[in-house]
Amino acid sequence: MAELKDQKLFAEFPPVSTEEWEAVINKDLKGADYEKKLVWKTMEGFNVRPYYRAENLEGIKHLNSKPGEFPYVRGVKENNNWLTRQTIKVDCPKTANATALDVLMKGADSLCFVISNKEFSAEDLDTLLSGIEIKAVELNFDGCAVSHVAELFMEKVSASNMDPEDVQVSFNIDPIIKKLSLKGRFCHEGNCISEIKTLIEKWSKYKRVRFVTVNGNVFNNCGSSIVQELGYTLSVAHEYLVQLTEAGLSVDQAAKSIKFNFAISSNYFMEIAKFRAARMLWANIVKQYNPEKSCSCKMKAHAITSKYNMTVYDPYVNMLRGTTEAMSAAISGVSSIEVLPFDNAYEAPSEFSSRIARNVQLLLKEESHFNQVTDIAGGSYYIEVLTQSIAENAWNLFKEVENEGGYVAAFKAGFIQSKIEETSAKRDLNIATRREILLGTNQYPNFNETADKTITEETVTRSACKCCCGKEPEAGLKTLKPYRAGMAFEALRLRTDRSGKTPKAFMLTLGNLAFARARAQFSSNFFGCAGIKPIDNNLFHSVEEGVKAALESKAEIVVLCSSDDEYATFGPEVQAALGGKAILVIAGAPACKEELEAKGIKNFISVKSNVLETLTAYQKELGI
Secondary structure, three states, rough: HHHHHHHHOOOOOOOOOOHHHHHHHHHHOOOOOOOHHOEEEOOOOOOOOOOOOHHHHHOOOHHOOOOOOOOOOOOOOOOOHHOOEEEOOOOOOOHHHHHHHHHHHOOOOOEEEEEOOOOOOOOHHHHHHHHOHHHHHHEEEEOOHHHHHHHHHHHHHHHHOOOHHOOOEEEEEEEHHHHHHHHHHOOOOOOOOHHHHHHHHHHHOOOEEEEEEOOOOHHHHHHOOHHHHHHHHHHHHHHHHHHHHOOOOHHHHOOOOOEEEEEEEEOHHHHHHHHHHHHHHHHHOOOOOOOOOHHHHHHOOOEEEOOOOOOOOOOHHHHHHHHHHHHHHHHHHEEEEEEEOOOOOOOOOOHHHHHHHHHHHHHHOOOOHHHOOOOOOOOOHHHHHHHHHHHHHHHHHHHHHHHHHHHHHHHHOOHHHHHHHHHHHHHHHHHHOOOOOOEOOEOOOOOOOOOOOOOOOOOOOOOOOOOOOOOOOOOOOOOOOOOOOOOOHHHOOOHHHOOOOOOEEEEEEEHHHHHHHHHHHHHHHHOOOOOOEOOOOOOOOHHHHHHHHHHHOOOEEEEEEHHHHHHHHHHHHHHEEEEEEEEEEEEOOOOOHHHHOOOOOOOOEOOOOOOOHHHHHHHHHHHO
8 A cells, every 4th residue: 555655646647737728728719718718707706717726726825724723614623524404393392302303313413493482481392302312412493482492491401410511502593684684673672682692601601502693594595696695694793793792701702602504505616615715714703802712713504405596396306406505515514414305495394305305414424425524625726716715705795894884784774785686686687597597497397397286376486574573674674585596487387387278389390400409499498487388399391381280289389490591481481371370489599580570570589588588478478
């Protein structure tokens, strides 16, 4: 083994310089613009090159650290054994307890109980936790009654004389995001920080208890960019740090009481880099307050697969999304992960969907062994550059918020909302024009799928967050609005499903076989996104044959699929043969478009079309 280790593999191959690589690339481009063809202009505010080399790592300081060392880019510990979390809604404590015991036996080692009943009692808590070995599992509590439950739980463990080191629990107390940002007001009129401070001081000997949770995943679920999610999450956490220390806590007490919830988007490599950058930035923020212990600079991060990406139609695709997203988080070295069940977007998760969600992580651990390698991505030129780029841009955004007076002041001034709305509008446009793909929703839909009867318009449309105290938002204050990226397309398709009609689009393929087939496939996917059933065909040998078949199909839409050169002839002939008995659509944007429009042909679809707007117009024309 020693001999093999000392061998320099590939030494017989001469090194290739960047200049030589670039020369070959430019030759292959044959005059095409390098920047337009190969450079990715990201939503995050920086560009990504087509490849990276060792020279691109020059000047990146965090490369010298090891796992478990400041600034914790490579992880806050020396191993990567993350926890597998499952959330359980508590309507009945006894039922929730049975569910918890079941999922613990099936691989979960972190539980989150969502409790909204403000009358929840100590007896209810005893029932809920019956048979659960507290020191063997991480517990998390969420819901409208979380502050009340925090008192009950801490009283319970204190009375049991458990070793404080055996109690690993977090409480999702987050008035800045859950109250102000989502619901437009602090429910307790400014007493939130005082209540948090009291909890931290009262239970200071419990070092593994986190009373504050910063729900950065909310920004992702509102359509933010990765940089915005990170920058604003750090701003909220810093706000807590400042307010808690000003209230009299030490920086160590305050920092160690904060936990982070992040979403995981489908941007695979960018998400790996995001979590690495998050640890580095938070460590540096806390360090500026001169904590007594270096471990106070460590970020405890929980990752949740994105709700923004989830779809109602073709829901099994959500399994694939959840798997790749979980991989990003696992590779990046987070503390815990929750994969949302594939049916989470439209119903209470079933036993099957919950099992599949858990098993995604078990497979990553037991078969892929991701938990046995620390900082899997470390040293990758691409990931290291992404980490640095995200860190720099998130830090600049963080400083912008600080210049606005901190997160709360910036939010009340509308700064945060306007920035996120600007980004979400760009993403909505990208989805409408298919620059951003939601498989099964705005591209490659399942033509035979019809929405289940239980799915309603309310299921697929955005709903506002209302405060559990019943109060309205502060006057003039806009709140954040979580939504799913596929909502508009799903509403479009649901209208067709509920219309009582079965509209059809007939692919009239003529002329050049390669062009005809490619455009027929494109058009089938295009109309299928609105639930308009495509009728595909291989190739017709004449206009007469194609039009006859189209009229016999009783299709409301006929899509002429051919080559650009042939449209000038075929277009007017098909239009005349149809005689207005169906809507004629040309697949493509041919050079003769103006000529065809002059002859009364008005409908064209191409890769440049706004799919959402175009399909909405066709629905109206069809009376749907």
